[in-house]
Every structure is written in C-alpha cells, then in structure tokens.
Amino acid sequence: MTLPRITHPDDAVRAALARLADGGMVVVADDKDRENEGDLICAAEHMTHKMMAFFRRRTDQIVRRTGEARMPTDYGRFNAVCFRSAHDDIEHVALTMGDLSAANASAAGVLVRVHSECLTGDLFGSQRCDCGSQLQAALRTIAEEGTGAVIYLRGHEGRGIGLGHKLQAYESQDHGRDIVDANLDLGLPVDGRDYGVGAAILADLGVNRIRLITNNPHKYSGLGGHDLTLLDRIASRPSVTPENIAYLRTKRDRMGHLVDLPPVALA
Template structure:
C-alpha cells in the first residue's frame, strides 16, 4: 500500500498514488495523484452534521470528502460518488445518482460514522457537455454505452486513484463500500484496502431510467437486482 508522501513545506499534506486501470472499456491511465487539502469546515445537512474537506488532485478540479465519526478504526461506510449535476442538483430522473447520494448520506448518519467521497468526474469522467451530447444520442435510441462510443469516448473514463488518495488522507484502511459497481471494489482492493463488505445502494427504477440501469447491469457489470 503506497504511503502518503508529504512535502517539506508549510503547504497542506500531499498524497501520491500511482494507478493503472485495466477494466475493459475504461480509459487506461497511469496517474500520480498529488493530493492537497485546501479547506475544511463543518457542514450541517438534513441528515446531520458532517465534516467537509476540499482537496486538489492536480486535475484542475476540487474534490470533496464529507464524513462524520471516527474513520480510522472499525469499518466505516464509504461511498465513492462521481459528480452528477443533473442528478445531484436538478434531481434528474434519467439516472440514479441523486437518490444514491442522499441514501448514502442517510445511511452514514444512521450509523454515525462514514464518508462520502465526491469526485468531480462528471458524466463518468467525460464532462458535462459530453454527457449532455450523450443524452441527446440516447434520446435517439442509443443506450448509455453506445452513446459514449458514438462520441468517440469510453463508457467509463473515471480514475479512482483520486479516491484512493483521499481515503489515505482520511486514514481509512478497512471499510464497507456502498456500491453496485464491481470496478470500485477491485480498484480499492488492488490499492491495498480491506473492503470487508459491499453494501448495495440500489434505487427503485422509474420509466426514465429503467433502460439505463439495465444497460449498466448488462454491459458494465453493475450488481443490480432486476426485481428491485
């Protein structure tokens, strides 16, 4: 497990983690994540009082960790959540992102311990404008994977090396991961974390996202219960 590397200066601590992605139809990258903690404060939410920290990771984006309780010991719940403006902020029914985020925060609050890592990797890493272009192609009949391919983009372009570095910065070693995505499990385990349990975070489908969820299960390997 790579250790946090700290620069000898008065700047915030820096974590450097090398990652190689080998999942089919993802962007194959080797990254060195230089993580800097930029700011911290308390954040009251409808679910309870969280601590919030903003991190820079050398990708011109500001990533966020929300957590409550003691993370270093035990097996805290952890959700790695990729930014989804349409779902998280505008409550779009085309995806399950917004309800998943709120469910994760509620489950963490109920246990009194856990973290949400909010990665600024909109549209599974392709960016907001490309995601909206993909939506337009889906309106014409393409599924979420086909739409990305028609744009010349991978189905999933995210780099979870940022999440690895954030977990190290929060001193998390053992965790229960809230996810339906086996790739996230694989990435954390390859990085040396002990993922003791996968906690499903499935949302009831609606007429606007049922085909999207079916595609994620069939083409991207997401662990979804078709009867849920």
C-alpha cells in the same frame, strides 16, 4: 523485514549501500534541525514497476487539503473537507461523520461511499439516472450508522467524459442508442474514471479498511488496487422510474452492475 542494527554512522552508510546494491529501498531521514522529513531512494537499475508504484503511493502528494468546516445537512452533522488534486487542480470534497480512526480500527471498518459527480442527478434531481437518490441514501445510511465518509469526486461527470459530452450522449439515447453505445459513438470511453484520487483522499483521512456502498464491481476492484482493504460491498438500492429503467438495465446487462430490477417495463 529485518533492519540491521546500527551502532556507528559509518555502519549506517555501509548498510544503506549494501541494501541499495541488493535492489532494496532506503529511507534517508533528516536530522531534527533540518526539514525533518525523509527521502526514499533506490538504485535506478533495480527499479521495477512495483517499486515505482510504491514510490508514487508513498511519496507523491496526490491531494492536498485546502479547507475544512462543519457541515450540518438534512441528513445529519457532517464535516466537509476539501481536497485539491495536484495533477489537474480539481477540488473534491469528503463529507465525514464520527470517529473515522476508531471505525477504521474496528472489525467492520469504515462505511464509505465514493460518489462520481453527476450535476444533473445530484443537483437538479434528473430522473435520467439514479445518482441523486444514491447520494442521498448514502448520506442517510452513514448518518444512521453515525460514522463514515462520502468522497465526492468531481471531474468524474458522465463517467469521465464531462457534462457537455454527457448531454450529447443523452440526446443520442433519446434516438435509441443505449448508454454504452452513445459514448462509443462519440469516440469516447464507456468509463474513463480513475479512483486514485478517491483512494488518496481516504488515505489522508486515515481510512484504509472500508465497507464500500456501490453496485459497480469495477469501482470495487478499482479502489481495491490502491492499498485499501475492502471488507464488504454494501448494495445501493436504486430508485427505479419509467425514465431510468432502460438506463439501469443497461448498467446491469452491459456494465456488470449488481442490481435487482423489475423484470417488466414500468408504465
């Protein structure tokens, strides 16, 4: 884009009006004695979906940092940053390690795990799913590389249906339904997660070039729609147990997860 050369304040106003009439956007910046921020404006009659998305990405504060501290863990020394989501007041956390801005500028980009909260798997070590082992593996892999981030998204419990509904879905899986039908039987979406908050947290951390640790192609494409360059997908090897093999197979066969599993049932 070429910007007009402005030599007089009146020229600036004329150039801005011409640009607005043309369907463009204009940044109106305060002078240094005022709040010192800029407003993005455009003519309402020229607004498009694409421009609206641009406005929201650039001007909405989707998340706000609310706390930050050193976080030594069993896997290595991380930094914990808490973010509060403006839309629903949920607190999320990023565990970061190393120089993210240098990694972001490097050819390989930043190693990132965007992890959906799973209280039963992450905290209690439930064997009904593979979430806990995936989280631990991601922390270990990032610690080994020395740089990266785990974005822990709360409010994603049960793929967005919440803990109570997830337990109801488990109960119906114990009566023969698979993970997809169990959600549908409850009148709930199979996967109601949105990755906008995860993308906003990454943006706040100054990260936009990533290698994403996931087996879920929907997560990969979901994040890809948010001003992020996804350089690679790093597979996450699940720990397979007799308790979770049916669950993992349904994720592979009905939800498209890219995962290698043993062909026969485990004893």
